[in-house]
Amino acid sequence: MMVLTPFQALIPFPHGSSGQQAATKQFLEEINKWTTQHGVSQLSWEVAVKFLMARKFDVLRAIELFHSYRETRLKEGIVKLQPQEEPLHSELLSGKFTVLSVRDPSGASIALYTAKLHHPNKTGNHVVLQALFYLLDRAVESFETQRNGLVFIYDMAGSNYTNFELDLSKKILNLLKGAFPARLKKVLIVGAPVWFRVPYNLLSLLLKEKLRERVQMVKMSDLRQHLPRDCLPEHLGGLLPLDAHGWNEQLLAGQNGRVDPVDELVGIPLADSSVHTPGLEAMCLPEFMAHLGRLQRSGIHLEYVEIRKEKPPGTFHCALTAYNQERNRYGDVLCLDQTRVRLKTRQNERSDYINASFMDGYKQKNAYIGTQGPLEKTYGDFWRMVWEQNVLVIVMTTRTDEGGRKKCGQYWPLEEGGQEVYSHMAVVNQRVDNHSHYSQTTLELHNMENCEQKQVTHFQYLSWPDYGVPTSALTLIDFLGAVKRQQRQAVKGMGPQWRGHPLGPPMVVHCSAGIGRTGTFCALDICLSQLQDMGTLNVCQTVRWMRTQRAFTIQTPDQYYFCHNAILEHAQRQGLLSASQ
Structure with missing residues (x-):
């Protein structure tokens, strides 16, 4: 026998209590299938009754209303209402x-x-x-x-x-x-x-x-x-x-400190809840192969087109202010207010803005900072961010110039022994190690305001063609492996002074706009980490969640398809396919 809460007991049931209770149960069963599938909080009985009463307990019409409400809030970027904050x-x-x-x-x-x-x-x-x-x-x-x-x-x-x-x-x-x-x-x-x-x-x-x-x-x-x-x-x-x-x-x-349950209805994980974890739609390798074989390249492209239709669940107010617009490399590649990295305020500074977004990794909050290739006018801001966020590794997936076009500024001293000063940060090139597909540079940062120094490793992947995707996914996966080994080594070197996540502070990842190659690199890391941990993955879910934090992440259908192919190549090389049969 079901025990009713005080709220449930108040509900009038003119057609017999069993009728409206049954409708509420049916509504919750249907909607909570959806919430589970999308990794968001389940609806409470009270919220369900609100939607049902608005449609006179017609379950199908109430479900339609729920999705209309959720989609309207998403469309208008109203994902979290914070009445105590401006504006x-x-x-x-x-x-x-x-x-x-x-x-x-x-x-x-x-x-x-x-x-x-x-x-x-x-x-x-x-x-x-x-x-x-x-x-x-x-x-x-x-x-x-x-x-x-x-x-x-x-x-x-x-x-x-x-x-x-x-x-x-x-x-x-x-x-x-x-x-x-x-x-x-x-x-x-x-x-x-x-x-x-x-x-x-x-x-x-x-x-x-x-x-x-x-x-x-x-x-x-x-x-x-x-x-x-x-x-x-x-x-x-x-x-x-x-x-x-x-x-x-x-x-x-009366709302101070109140958590609004309605904000949980929006249905796309927000900045504080979108850490990548295995969902119900996660696939094991045979299922992944069957999915890829069934859809083929054209079907994967169509899957990406559907993802692109989803509007970013947030706002771009700060990125669009007149003073900050010149700090964006591209006028249509902006960072969401809800996930942007904020520079610490300094005297005489007009803005805390940098075109950079916190992005979660596999079971790790703020694993990455996805950002654009620094502009000459933002070099100082970039190095401030690296310092303030305790960054140990920078990943660059573009050349500074490609096809006669400027993709990124030369924001670090290129030659061994070189030194450059950006705002109050001095950057010294201590060592360059050149590999077949990437270069690895050890940099020392000197904060001239407090006379402290830190070491940062800069990786630059050199085998991404000007147009398209890498010919071999394995070179990018090997590059990813080198990056992660260095991150682990650097975190270990910090010893007890690092008290955050065991995998360390965020890695800075950038290309030119900070969404295409950057998103591809992060998506591969997340999917391969889950594959190693659980034996499952879901590229579509991963990319959808990433785009809620760094808007428009994964820029082309080919990049999306490349993620699938790269996972397949990795699995073949590791002998995982035969083991999974």
Whole structure:
């Protein structure tokens, strides 16, 4: 016999308790198959009920709603709501959105959006939608709101054309029409100016017919036909003194230290949960070979195309600020705010930005720092990062120039005995060892601010052609082996002063943009590490997870296919295929 939690016991079951309990169980079984498959937290009973009540316990419609909600948040880059951090905190206190402290006569919550407080030139859509998600999520935590629904007032009174943004309005209505777990009773557009008629006609075309009936343009004088005066703010002809700032501030005060379970619904592992571990879809070598044989090159390419369709689950605000844009080698290769490496603040420095991202390895958080090939203006930033992150090994998978194009700056002294100073870091070339496919340079770093020094090993792989992928995967795998041996040796040399992960601090890995060859190198390391540890791997899962941390990792279908072929070549050389039969 199932024991109900206090919350479960509250749920009314008008058609017999077994009906809605069975629906909730069915919903959880179906959704939790998906969460297990994608390596994210399972849904709780309470969250399941929220989605089911929004669709009157129709399981299929509730599942559709769940995925619409999750995909909308992913599409808009709203993966983790942090109301105490800027710019969301200020947006929540701006008064633009609020949930009123009263309910309508049927018990529905009333949410209010005040258009005149929105200034598109000051606040981006992303932050506005974050605030809307946050406040509506808080509103539907109430069982009463789940049961009785939501009224949304779109207050345009006193607004100008400069306060209006068609794209934002589309996103708000799209969210309300089918991507939010609440019973939407009606949307009242109040006090719309004359110029709003044309945009409204466009917006109404977006709405499903059923919802279109619930969206109404209402004159301020007629608003009381829809809601009584004690449910309306004074400026809309009601009796409520509007104190959106105070109400939202009170709401925020109750959220300190609170972990939002809704953030777990987004469905792609985030920066703090995406350490690569074997999932349910991991393949043993015979399964991997069968998969590769079944799909062939064209099928693997199509698999990659599907991965590319997934938008990065985060934002690029810092990388896009005017001051930082010149620090990006390529304008379309940016690092996510959620995983970027932050330089330690120094006096007179305007920014902590460097185009570099923390990336997890196999069972190791922040195993790599994926970064672009340094620009001349960022040499000092690069060496600061190496120093601050205790980096022991740098992996470079490109030449400085290829095919007549500059791929990366010469950011270290090339000749033995050479010395260069970058900002407050002096770098000395102590030794160069040349191998058939790579060079290994021992560098000594001197921090001229504190007179300390460290040793770093720089590896440069030289057999990656200007276009395409290496002819032989084994040369890259041998290079990877040399890199890992040096990392282990350097960590061992640190002795007890290193107290972090046994595999040591992050390795810096870069090419030109920091996503193509860099991603290929890291994906191979992760997959081969899992193969060695567990006898299983999954290239698709590995690449998907990597792209949540270093956006757009693995740049071409050929690089993705190369990862598969490289694993196969490695397995053949190691005699693993015959052993796995």
